[in-house]
Amino acid sequence: MSDDRRDLEERLAETLAEVLHVDVPSRETDLIRTGRLDSVGLVDLLLRLERTYGVRVEMEDLEIDQFRSLGTITAFVAARMESASTAAR
Amino acid sequence: MSELLQHWVRDQAERRPEATAVRMGDRGLTYADLELASNRVANLLADAGCARGDRVGLLIPKSPAAIIAMLGVLKVGAIYVPLDTAGPVARLARILEQCDDRWILAAGDTGVMVDLIAAELPGPRAERLLVGWLGGGPPPAVTQPLFDPADLERAPDGRLPLRSSPSNPAHILFTSGSTGIPKGVVITHSNVWHFVRWAVQYFGMTSADRNSGHSPLHFDLSTFDIYGTFAAGAELRLIPPELSLLPHRLAKLIRDAELTQWFSVPSVLNYMAKFDAVRDGDFPALRRLMWCGEVFPTPSLVHWMRRVPQARFTNLYGPTEATIASSFYTVPECPASEDEVIPIGRACAGEELLVLDEQRRPVPSGEQGDLYIAGAGLSPGYWRDRERTLQAFTLRPRTSNPEDRIYRTGDLAVMGADGLVRFVGRADTQVKSRGYRIELGEIETALHALGILRECAVVAAPGTAFDSVICCAYVPLEGKAVSPSGMREELARVLPAYMLPSRWLAFEALPATGNGKIDRRELKDRFAREEVVTP
Numbered sequence: 001m002s003d004d005r006r007d008l009e010e011r012l013a014e015t016l017a018e019v020l021h022v023d024v025p026s027r028e029t030d031l032i033r034t035g036r037l038d039s040v041g042l043v044d045l046l047l048r049l050e051r052t053y054g055v056r057v058e059m060e061d062l063e064i065d066q067f068r069s070l071g072t073i074t075a076f077v078a079a080r081m082e083s084a085s086t087a088a089r
Numbered sequence: 090m091s092e093l094l095q096h097w098v099r100d101q102a103e104r105r106p107e108a109t110a111v112r113m114g115d116r117g118l119t120y121a122d123l124e125l126a127s128n129r130v131a132n133l134l135a136d137a138g139c140a141r142g143d144r145v146g147l148l149i150p151k152s153p154a155a156i157i158a159m160l161g162v163l164k165v166g167a168i169y170v171p172l173d174t175a176g177p178v179a180r181l182a183r184i185l186e187q188c189d190d191r192w193i194l195a196a197g198d199t200g201v202m203v204d205l206i207a208a209e210l211p212g213p214r215a216e217r218l219l220v221g222w223l224g225g226g227p228p229p230a231v232t233q234p235l236f237d238p239a240d241l242e243r244a245p246d247g248r249l250p251l252r253s254s255p256s257n258p259a260h261i262l263f264t265s266g267s268t269g270i271p272k273g274v275v276i277t278h279s280n281v282w283h284f285v286r287w288a289v290q291y292f293g294m295t296s297a298d299r300n301s302g303h304s305p306l307h308f309d310l311s312t313f314d315i316y317g318t319f320a321a322g323a324e325l326r327l328i329p330p331e332l333s334l335l336p337h338r339l340a341k342l343i344r345d346a347e348l349t350q351w352f353s354v355p356s357v358l359n360y361m362a363k364f365d366a367v368r369d370g371d372f373p374a375l376r377r378l379m380w381c382g383e384v385f386p387t388p389s390l391v392h393w394m395r396r397v398p399q400a401r402f403t404n405l406y407g408p409t410e411a412t413i414a415s416s417f418y419t420v421p422e423c424p425a426s427e428d429e430v431i432p433i434g435r436a437c438a439g440e441e442l443l444v445l446d447e448q449r450r451p452v453p454s455g456e457q458g459d460l461y462i463a464g465a466g467l468s469p470g471y472w473r474d475r476e477r478t479l480q481a482f483t484l485r486p487r488t489s490n491p492e493d494r495i496y497r498t499g500d501l502a503v504m505g506a507d508g509l510v511r512f513v514g515r516a517d518t519q520v521k522s523r524g525y526r527i528e529l530g531e532i533e534t535a536l537h538a539l540g541i542l543r544e545c546a547v548v549a550a551p552g553t554a555f556d557s558v559i560c561c562a563y564v565p566l567e568g569k570a571v572s573p574s575g576m577r578e579e580l581a582r583v584l585p586a587y588m589l590p591s592r593w594l595a596f597e598a599l600p601a602t603g604n605g606k607i608d609r610r611e612l613k614d615r616f617a618r619e620e621v622v623t624p
Contacts, residue, residue: 021590022574022577023577033175035175036581036586038523038586039333039360040558040591059336059364059366060337060364062337064331
């Protein structure tokens with residue numbers, strides 16, 4: 001994993017813990033199956049991603065697997081940030 | 090119609106064996122499949138020694154297999170206890186202990202959980218659990234199942250002799266208890282039969298219906314999804330739990346499956362409305378939409394009624410203790426004002442709503458009182474908890490009939506001159522979140538047990554515009570390192586996910602009222618203000 005990706009993952013883990021109060025035991029933990037991320041948390045998380053990371057996700061396009069674990073959330077946010085910066089160039 | 094729930098499937102299997110009974114994704118079972126598969130489960134249970142009146146925990150994720158297991162248990166004359174497969178192991182073990190239940194039917198990804206639960210139970214290991222493993226995932230590694238999918242395939246699919254009568258319990262549903270211990274509400278065949286008989290007739294349910302199975306199977310509403318569907322010979326479409334996070338996907342499912350009946354809790358309908366998942370003229374096949382469990386905010390109701398004008402919208406009301414619902418109100422036309430209060434309506438056939446004062450005398454119409462329920466839906470009481478049963482279920486005042494009981498709901502209500510009952514609020518600290526009934530006291534008890542807080546108070550505050558949110562105000566004990574995510578993680582070991590606080594605020598001292606009690610109203614306001622400023 002690149003350093004950038006590791007930093008992003010750490011920041012996202014912090015967001016989850018401090019803003020959403022979701023504790024993440026590991027990057028693979030299934031946050032949805034274990035009930036850590038419910039509809040209240042998901043909506044909060046989407047809001048936060050938009051405000052802090054500039055990643056806007058329409059509820060309509062959402063795939064649950066993108067938000068299943070810290071690992072998949074990081075990959076998703078990284079890809080979105082990447083494509084946004086490519087588009088801006 | 091027989092009063093025994095398992096007979097409804099039998100009757101349909103004789104009449105229309107090839108009709109679909111239950112479907113989830115691309116897996117469907119006909120009535121004949123369901124009848125024969127549940128006979129196999131019943132035969133295996135009977136051979137293993139499961140007797141009439143035994144309790145059988147179901148640790149099976151929502152699936153057609155879970156429905157097979159329920160019917161199998163009923164056919165052997167036993168009582169099923171649906172368990173939350175996402176729930177903390179410690180809580181599930183406590184529930185099984187409370188029911189003195191050694192039987193478990195398990196399937197799917199719960200093999201590991203079976204072992205973890207067995208480890209939590211007292212007594213010699215081999216005697217803790219008797220497990221029927223129905224397959225669908227890795228089996229338990231330590232606990233040796235009594236039968237497995239290979240046995241199931243070989244098992245006879247003939248009918249067992251009748252082992253139950255209508256007054257026997259069919260299942261026990263566990264709800265949050267204020268003292269920190271979940272309460273097991275005993276529901277008889279006859280309880281369910283009374284409501285379903287009324288509902289099939291009132292809603293005009295037929296074998297052409299395709300009904301949603303949205304509610305989790307350990308939750309009261311699913312009783313109607315399942316048995317209402319089977320009584321009508323209709324098709325039950327089980328909704329995968331994760332779809333509840335995706336309002337547009339839920340809408341797509343209603344559309345694609347051409348559901349004719351949708352029954353859920355208002356928070357889901359609200360969520361779909363807030364994210365605009367319902368289009369104009371959507372769901373042409375939908376004939377009726379019902380909700381239960383909490384107040385459906387009128388603005389969201391209006392949103393739905395405008396977009397799905399052909400459907401009938403009915404508010405159902407009633408606690409688990411009175412079986413599914415006790416009263417109904419069909420909204421006659423789209424409310425003109427978003428401030429309009431939707432009544433909980435009038436009693437279903439065989440039920441009675443009473444609004445009484447502290448001396449349990451009827452209050453005049455238009456005045457507020459405690460809401461009681463009487464009638465055929467009343468549970469016999471809480472499983473082996475005589476004290477709490479006697480507190481909640483009392484004799485009707487001035488009656489000489491010992492069977493004439495009334496149940497105190499804890500809700501405050503007004504009976505209008507029009508005969509319609511309107512819900513006003515709660516008399517205690519029970520709240521509803523996503524349709525779940527939550528005793529805030531149970532959460533506070535669990536928080537205090539962590540041993541790191543000097544004070545704490547849990548309140549429900551209005552959330553991100555579609556639901557109430559559980560909030561915790563706390564004062565750490567001196568010298569203790571305390572973090573909300575850490576506390577949430579600890580609580581998750583003993584409480585189900587829907588009871589975990591989502592908002593937290595640390596205080597040096599909790600705000601108090603004039604007489605020294607915690608000022609919960611002030612706390613609620615505080616959290617509501619936070620809600621507005623946080624994002």
